[in-house]
Structure formats: C-alpha cells, structure tokens
Amino acid sequence: MAETLLLAPWLPLIVGSLLVAVLRGRVQDIVFVATPALALILVWSLPQTAGPDFNWLGLTLTPVVSDSTARLFGTAFALAAIGGAIFALPQRSSAERAAALLYAGAAQGVIFAGDLVTLFLFWEVMAIGSALVIFSNGASRAGLRYALMHAFGGVLFFAGIAASIGSGGTAIRPFAADSIGSLLMLAGILVNAGAPPVSAWVADAYPRASWSGAVFLSAFTTKAAIAVLIRLFPGEAALIPVGLIMAVYGMIYALLENDIRRMLSYSIVGQVGFMVVAIGIGTPLALAAAGAHAFVHILYKGLLMMAAGTVLRATGTARLTALGGLARSMPFATCAMIVGGLSLSAMPLTAGFVSKSAIMQALADDHDAVAWFALTAISAGSMLYAGLRLPWFAMLRPSTPRPATLQATPAMKLAMGGAGLILLAIGAAPGLLMRFVPGIESVAVLTSDHILFQLQLLVGASICFVLFLRLLVPHAGTTVDTDWLWRCLPQLLVKAGSALSRQVLAALSLKSRVDTRKIQAISEAWVQRTMHAGNWRTGDIALVATALLGICLLIAAM
Structure with missing residues (x-):
C-alpha cells in the first residue's frame, strides 16, 4: 500500500x-x-x-x-x-x-x-x-x-454521496439519476462543470x-467534473439537453463579450457542453470522444489563456475595445491566439478537428440528428468568436496599438510554443491522440469528404463574419448573466419592498397615527422574532428540529 x-x-x-x-x-x-x-x-x-x-x-x-x-x-x-x-x-x-x-x-x-x-x-x-x-x-x-x-456544489455532492453509500458502499460505479442521492450528486457535479x-x-x-x-x-x-461524470453517470440521457444548453449559452455569450478572458471563460462552458452531450450518449465511442475532447480542450484553452495573459501583462488590459494593432509588436502571442482559436474552431490539421470529429461520429452512430445539427452549427459559431473575432479585434485590425510595456519572456514563449506544437502535431497525425484514447480509433478523421465538409462550414462562418462585422464589433458594457438573479434581483426586491412599505405607512399615517404606531410595533416585533430568533416557543423549536431530522432520515433511507 x-x-x-x-x-x-x-x-x-x-x-x-x-x-x-x-x-x-x-x-x-x-x-x-x-x-x-x-x-x-x-x-x-x-x-x-x-x-x-x-x-x-x-x-x-x-x-x-x-x-x-x-x-x-x-x-x-x-x-x-x-x-x-x-x-x-x-x-x-x-x-x-x-x-x-x-x-x-x-x-x-x-x-x-x-x-x-x-x-x-x-x-x-x-x-x-x-x-x-x-x-x-x-x-x-x-x-x-x-x-x-463551490461550497454549494460540494454540499449537494456530499449529500448525494451520503445518501448513496448505504445502498452500494463507497465504490465508484455508474449511477442512474433516479433517486434523491444520485440527483444530488449529479447536481453537485454539474455545478463544477x-x-x-x-x-x-x-x-x-x-x-x-x-x-x-x-x-x-x-x-x-x-x-x-467531466471525468467524474464519465465514471458516475455514463449514458445519463438528461445530460444531452444540459450539454446542448451549455453549448448554446457559451457560444452566445462569447460572441457578446468584450473582455478576452471572459470570452474564453464563456467558451469553456460551451466546449464542456460538447463533452456533456457525449457523456449523455454513453456509447463507448461517445465516452472516449468526451475524454479526447477534454484532453484537447485543456491544451487549446490553456494556449488561448496564455495568449490573453501575455496581452494583459503587456498592455494592462484585456478588453477588445482597447486593443488592436498588436500583431507587429507581439507576433508570438498573435500566432498562439490564432492556433488556439483555430483548434477550438475544429480547423482541419488541428487537434480540435480530431476530437470534435469523434464526438460528431458518436452522435451520428447514435442517430441523434438534433444534437448533431445543433453542435455542427455551434462549431461554426466557435469559428466566429474564437477563430476570427478574437484575433482580428485584439491583434490584427488596423488600429493605433496600445503600448506594450512588457514583452513575453522566453519561458512564456516556450510554454505557448509547446502547447501550439502539440495541437498541430495531433491535427496532422491523429494517431498520436488515438494512442491515448484507443476508443476513437475507428473514427476516420483525415478523409477528403470530412475535411471538405468542415472547410465549407468554416468558410461559411468566415463569410458571415465579413457580412455581419459591424454587429460583431465589441462594445464596452456589462453583460447580464444568470447570476443577476441572486446578485442583483434580491437587492432590487428589498429596495422595492422598502419603498412600497414606506408609501403604505405614509398613506396609513394620514388616516390614523394610532394605527400606524400599531403596524410599526407589529412589524418590529415580527422582525425581532424572525431575524433575531426572539423568544421562540419550545414547541415551535421542537417542531422545526423534528422536521429537519425527518428530512435527513428520509435522505439517508433512500
């Protein structure tokens, strides 16, 4: 041991x-x-x-x-x-x-x-x-x-594990999302995904x-999280719509984003969506393809984050509206950004083309036409934001370049160059990846019809980029996301409630000051009772404690 x-x-x-x-x-x-x-x-x-x-x-x-x-x-x-x-x-x-x-x-x-x-x-x-x-x-x-x-996700995951240990022990094994324990585990994993x-x-x-x-x-x-999903929930059908939503969500927000690193963060969600869909399919080819795409994604997203970090370190900003014209002063970072973006877009002769081909083949073999067409369209959208919009507005467009105070060091260039060479090597020789992931050996990658189809898709995306360039111009501002529901909405509701209560109290005060004093006294007593746990009766406390204990016992018994 x-x-x-x-x-x-x-x-x-x-x-x-x-x-x-x-x-x-x-x-x-x-x-x-x-x-x-x-x-x-x-x-x-x-x-x-x-x-x-x-x-x-x-x-x-x-x-x-x-x-x-x-x-x-x-x-x-x-x-x-x-x-x-x-x-x-x-x-x-x-x-x-x-x-x-x-x-x-x-x-x-x-x-x-x-x-x-x-x-x-x-x-x-x-x-x-x-x-x-x-x-x-x-x-x-x-x-x-x-x-x-992540504490919230960890609580869900732990509750699911605690509820599932009694039935099958601590062994890692496939679960089905058909019980409270497995659903809690799945929810906790999806938070991290x-x-x-x-x-x-x-x-x-x-x-x-x-x-x-x-x-x-x-x-x-x-x-x-993807690796854990492969082990615990292979073939879980609910993951297919979840993955499709992630892929669409990531593409749309990446197209809207002005900050390079926020754009790449939204892209992470979108690309992980491809893997989640493959896990939901659950065939041996699909699971292997999900692992292969995770491997490749780590490489090209790391390369893109390195390029973005190089720009941020050199110029002090990562906002597209403040960048442009950096290709001459930062050629290495520009090449890294282009290689990473093209691999994310599944350009032939890059590693992304190999791993996404495996996922699309798994979808075709499973006859899932909806997911196949949706992910094909999203691949074209990836070309729009990662292969074209990002390098154009950050590096290539004619503009007065922002002064670059710090150039990339030899160590930074070595890291970017190494990741870029691995991506290109896998793209030119898919067998290099297939040795690590033998489950995708049956996928024909470098065939003329497959390459031609992908090139047509990417050329179409490039034409759309030229036609809709004005719409894709980055703008400074704040992107409203789902976190608005718990970061901003409660504050707005509290403010609106306070304003409404003041209006009500003001209206009542015109009628009767005595009634207003009574309402204020009742309100203060209720706040004191609920917010500061003021003098709860013993019976009330016992009832709440019993209810919580009952819920815990029900979960443990599942």
Whole structure:
C-alpha cells in the first residue's frame, strides 16, 4: 500500500505546494516546474490496477486507482500544470504558485480516487486551491463568490454521496439519476462543470485571477467534473439537453463579450457542453470522444489563456475595445491566439478537428440528428468568436496599438510554443491522440469528404463574419448573466419592498397615527422574532428540529 501511495501523481504536487510556500528564488522555480513533471512520470508509472484498500470508520477506501480514463486525464492535467508553471515563471507570487500546485494536485487526486469519500475530499481541496489562486491576485470578492458557489456544489455532492453509500458502499460505479442521492450528486457535479443556471461563476471568477493564474483555472475544475461524470453517470440521457444548453449559452455569450478572458471563460462552458452531450450518449465511442475532447480542450484553452495573459501583462488590459494593432509588436502571442482559436474552431490539421470529429461520429452512430445539427452549427459559431473575432479585434485590425510595456519572456514563449506544437502535431497525425484514447480509433478523421465538409462550414462562418462585422464589433458594457438573479434581483426586491412599505405607512399615517404606531410595533416585533430568533416557543423549536431530522432520515433511507 505504501508503495502505491508513493506513486500517486497528486503526492509530488501537494508536497511541492508546501515547498514553494517556503522556498524562494531559483530553487522555488525549479520545484515549481519539476513537481508537475514528476507527476506526469508517476501518471505513467502507476500500474493500471486497483490500489490497496483500507478501512476507516467502517468505510472501505481506495485512495489510488489507475485506469485508461485516469491516465488520459492525469496526462492532460500534468501537461497543463507543466505548461502553466513554465508560463508563470515571471510571476513571482509565492502564494499563487503554492495555490496552483495545490489545485493541480487535488485535480489529480480526483482523477485517481478509487472511492467516493476520497473523491469528495480531493474535490473540496480542489475548490480551496482554485479559490486561493483567485485570492492571491487580490480579488477577494470574486474569490469569495467563487468559494461560496463551490461550497454549494460540494454540499449537494456530499449529500448525494451520503445518501448513496448505504445502498452500494463507497465504490465508484455508474449511477442512474433516479433517486434523491444520485440527483444530488449529479447536481453537485454539474455545478463544477459550469452548467446553467449556475454557470456564471466561470466568467465571474476566472478573469479575476492574474495573467498567469487564469491558465491554471482554465484546465482543472470543469474537466475534473467531466471525468467524474464519465465514471458516475455514463449514458445519463438528461445530460444531452444540459450539454446542448451549455453549448448554446457559451457560444452566445462569447460572441457578446468584450473582455478576452471572459470570452474564453464563456467558451469553456460551451466546449464542456460538447463533452456533456457525449457523456449523455454513453456509447463507448461517445465516452472516449468526451475524454479526447477534454484532453484537447485543456491544451487549446490553456494556449488561448496564455495568449490573453501575455496581452494583459503587456498592455494592462484585456478588453477588445482597447486593443488592436498588436500583431507587429507581439507576433508570438498573435500566432498562439490564432492556433488556439483555430483548434477550438475544429480547423482541419488541428487537434480540435480530431476530437470534435469523434464526438460528431458518436452522435451520428447514435442517430441523434438534433444534437448533431445543433453542435455542427455551434462549431461554426466557435469559428466566429474564437477563430476570427478574437484575433482580428485584439491583434490584427488596423488600429493605433496600445503600448506594450512588457514583452513575453522566453519561458512564456516556450510554454505557448509547446502547447501550439502539440495541437498541430495531433491535427496532422491523429494517431498520436488515438494512442491515448484507443476508443476513437475507428473514427476516420483525415478523409477528403470530412475535411471538405468542415472547410465549407468554416468558410461559411468566415463569410458571415465579413457580412455581419459591424454587429460583431465589441462594445464596452456589462453583460447580464444568470447570476443577476441572486446578485442583483434580491437587492432590487428589498429596495422595492422598502419603498412600497414606506408609501403604505405614509398613506396609513394620514388616516390614523394610532394605527400606524400599531403596524410599526407589529412589524418590529415580527422582525425581532424572525431575524433575531426572539423568544421562540419550545414547541415551535421542537417542531422545526423534528422536521429537519425527518428530512435527513428520509435522505439517508433512500
């Protein structure tokens, strides 16, 4: 058991997080980059067998288990951590570095967990690490909102696990969304996946991280949720409409967004929607395609976040309305943005074309015409915002360029160049990805008719971009999202209620001052009773406590 735990890919990252917090200088840089590299080695050194079990409080726990899914996601997470660490070498914040390694280690723990309890523990540590990445940039309010949202998802997930342990133990196994426990688990996972109506946390939190921290944030949380969905809810039909809504939502808001990193955050939700649809299909090809697209998405979204971070670091802004004409002064970042955008758009000879082809083939084999046509149209929309609108307005359009005070360092260029080369290599030789994901070997990718169809789709999107260019011009402003329902609406209702109550009281005072005093006295007594728990009767307290206990017992009995 000790030998297996020593081979756990999360171990060097968590230890590295502690070391980075106390080390400084060149030694800290070495640890920051070396620990993710060691994690990658351990991903492939760990035998693909069930790890040893041990009992804890009557529960059977398996902290480390490796299989093909864990190896695929573990490799992607390790590559993302390596690239993010190299890119962040100019970032001297020890707090961000320690938080990033803790976050990456917890994500590996989620992937290699062999039981629900271990999975949940790493799930919560992952939330803590990612929140600390945001806090380390001084974004305390955004970090608090992020932490509260993931605490809400964690409560749902834990309640579902607690309700499900009694029937099947702690083993990770497929569930059906047909009981309170499984529905709570599914809801908690979908919170981390960024499913509407609670998807706004992605675009709210990720852009508040530093220019380097957002690279880590784009890699782990939502894709860890995809890996957990593959394990726990393969073939759950309810995921198909959820994924389609995510894909449409992400495309529309990305087209509207002015801030580059918010645009890419909305795009994360949209692209994760493709994976959720594939998981909902549930065939072996569809599940393999979801994993393949998660692998590729981590690479091209990391590359796009690096390009955006380079622009932000150099110019002090990521708003399209304030950018333009940067291609000459920042050619490397421009190329990175174009390669990442084209891969997201599934341009032939890029990795995105390979993984999305697998998803579309799975939909075709399942004869799901509605999902196939919807995702095909959304792929064209991806070309509009990622392949054309983003690089044009940020880098290529004729404009007086904003002064670039800081150029990309060699480490930043190395990270962007490495991610870009992997994306192009997979696109030119799809077999490289198929070795990691043998389930998609049957998909014919580089065929003339398939390439021609995709090129026609992308050319059509390009024509639409030219025709509707004026409509796609970015504008400064605030995008209203679903978080308005709980961030703004309650405040408006309170203000409206206060104003209405003042009007009512004023009207009553004209009739009778005595009645007004009585109403005020009753109102104050009610507020004192409900808001400050003033003198509740013992019977009332017992009734409420009994009701809560009954609800807990009902959930536990499911």
